[in-house]
Amino acid sequence: MCEVLPGVMNHIPGPHLKALSCCDFVRSFIRKEIQSHRERGTVDEPQDFIDFYLDQMAKTQNVPDSTYDEDNMVQSIFDLFLAGSETTATTLRWALLYMVAYPDIQEKVQKELDAALGPSHLICYEDRKKLPYTNAVIHEIMRYGNIVLITIPRQAVKNTTVLGYQLPKGTLIIPNLDSALFDPKYWETPHQFNPGHFLDKDGNFVAREAFLAFSADKFIDSHRVCLGEVLARMELFIIFFKEVNTQIIFGSTMKPHPYKICAVLQSLKPRQKINAAEISMYF
Numbered sequence: 073m074c075e076v077l078p079g080v081m082n083h084i085p086g087p088h089l090k091a092l093s094c095c096d097f098v099r100s101f102i103r104k105e106i107q108s109h110r111e112r113g114t115v116d117e118p119q120d121f122i123d124f125y126l127d128q129m130a131k132t133q134n135v136p137d138s139t140y141d142e143d144n145m146v147q148s149i150f151d152l153f154l155a156g157s158e159t160t161a162t163t164l165r166w167a168l169l170y171m172v173a174y175p176d177i178q179e180k181v182q183k184e185l186d187a188a189l190g191p192s193h194l195i196c197y198e199d200r201k202k203l204p205y206t207n208a209v210i211h212e213i214m215r216y217g218n219i220v221l222i223t224i225p226r227q228a229v230k231n232t233t234v235l236g237y238q239l240p241k242g243t244l245i246i247p248n249l250d251s252a253l254f255d256p257k258y259w260e261t262p263h264q265f266n267p268g269h270f271l272d273k274d275g276n277f278v279a280r281e282a283f284l285a286f287s288a289d290k291f292i293d294s295h296r297v298c299l300g301e302v303l304a305r306m307e308l309f310i311i312f313f314k315e316v317n318t319q320i321i322f323g324s325t326m327k328p329h330p331y332k333i334c335a336v337l338q339s340l341k342p343r344q345k346i347n348a349a350e351i352s353m354y355f
């Protein structure tokens with residue numbers, strides 16, 4: 073309703089007003105950032121997204137119908153915040169919960185980390201190649217957590233065929249990722265948390281065709297994918313490592329119910345599972 077009738081909804085009381093005011097807050101923060109980039113004047117040597125966008129705005133200022141303007145830049149940055157923060161944070165909340173719920177798996181991850189890297193190692197994304205079990209656990213957290221049930225709605229730009237179905241130009245397409253992530257045709261035990269889904273018989277990591285947590289593009293021949301997939305994979309790997317190795321605790325996605333968790337610093341105690349009761353936090 074807010075998108076269809078924004079003028080009206082702004083005047084009707086209700087919880088959506090708080091959400092709208094939070095959006096306004098983020099947009100005004102972004103505008104201030106853009107202003108400070110303008111004042112810093114680094115457009116000749118662009119350092120980040122805002123610099124590149126300002127550069128592009130300058131280059132296209134005489135191009136009729138150019139879509140590079142400040143309002144679009146604000147919305148693009150807003151989208152990156154929205155799409156990029158809640159998704160990763162929610163996945164990490166599932167990660168913590170599953171590690172508590174499956175202590176045997178947590179222990180295997182810790183053993184693999186200790187054997188491959190040692191407790192004080194500074195992790196980098198490349199290290200995932202030495203950690204097939206940990207990598208498989210992260211993938212299984214994403215599959216089983218299934219935080220984005222359906223993707224962003226898309227529209228067929230021409231008459232097309234998807235999985236044998238004829239879709240005329242203009243058809244609205246909403247891929248259901250949930251159905252692929254739990255499809256018994258592709259997963260041996262779809263309704264169990266089983267890192268073995270991503271391991272071969274020798275314990276090597278294997279990518280799975282039906283792992284569509286970031287997009288359904290492989291199946292529907294779409295060019296739209298998650299823009300932040302690589303960043304998200306890196307963040308998840310590094311923060312998950314930190315969670316398990318040091319036992320640090322920490323919108324529209326499938327979140328776990330609020331839970332209480334306890335964390336014990338590895339440096340203070342002999343290595344143990346996340347289940348002791350020294351520090352507790354609400355999420």
Ligand code: HEM
Nearest residue numbers: 155156159160220223224286287288296297298299300304
């Ligand atoms: C666990 C983390 C994440 C998951 C599971 C996830 C999942 C998804 C999914 C399923 C889509 C829809 C793709 C489609 O329509 O086929 C999407 C789109 C998108 N994601 Fe992510 N995402 C994650 C993290 C991120 C991060 C870190 C960023 C950026 C910093 C990001 C930016 C975007 C953007 C901009 C789109 C829209 C792309 C477009 O419409 O062309 N995502 N994401």
